[in-house]
Amino acid sequence: MGFFRDLSRQAKRMxxxxxxxxxxxxxxxLVSKILSLAMVAVILISVVDxxxxxxxDLFLHQPVGFFTTTIIKIFGFFLNILIALELLENITAYLKNHAVQVELVIITSLxxxxxxxxxxxxxxxxxLQLIGLAIAILALSISFLIVRFMNKRTHNGH
Incomplete structure (x- = not known):
């Protein structure tokens, strides 16, 4: 009987x-920490890739120009890793502050x-797709400026 009474008290407290x-x-x-570990794994695998x-491209293929893989594809690899690092920074910032930092999210989106x-x-x-990308860049840029202005204003005590 005492077990059920204790269980009832625990449930009431919860x-x-x-x-x-x-x-x-x-x-x-817990979820943020799991996401951080998963993101670290993705980053490391991407760097190895x-x-x-x-x-x-440098040692196994007969170079045509310098790389058989286009330089654009290589830039894509680098930028994917940079985006993953930014996402990891977003998760880390959330773990530190327990709040989503909008400025970081906008930078990652840019x-x-x-x-x-x-x-x-x-x-x-x-x-139409180019116009859509242009609008996305404009909207993100304006959002970034607004958030940055508001952050500066908050830090300056206004």
């Missing part, structure tokens, strides 16, 4: 808002759009 929010924070922290690709533009094959895109 239904309080403070206990529940504490439980949610623990879950958020880049090294293998560069090594094959890098992703820049990557798309750098590796873009102009023969395969329509004018």
């Amino acid at each position: 239904t309080s808002d403070e206990e529940f929010l504490g439980f949610i924070k623990v879950i958020e922290s 880049l090294i293998i690709s560069l090594g094959q 890098i992703a759009v820049a990557r798309k533009i750098i590796i873009l094959d102009l023969k395969e895109v329509t004018g």
Whole structure:
């Protein structure tokens, strides 16, 4: 009988808002740590993939020009790793501050759009797609300026 009474008390305590929010924070922290470890694995595998690709182009193939893989594809590899590093920084910042840092998210988005533009094959895109990319860049840039302005204003005490 005492077991059920203790279990009832535990359940009642867990239904309080403070206990529940504490439980949610623990879950958020655990998920963030798992995502961080997964992102580190993705980054390391991507770096190894880049090294293998560069090594094959430099040492195994008869170079035509310098790389058989187009330089644009190599830039794409580098930018993918940079985006992954930015995502890891976003997760790390969340673990430190327990808040999403909007400025970092916007910067990561700008890098992703820049990557798309750098590796873009102009023969395969329509004018409408280019306009869409231009609007995305403009919107992200304006968002970044607004967030940066608001952050500076908050730090300066206004």
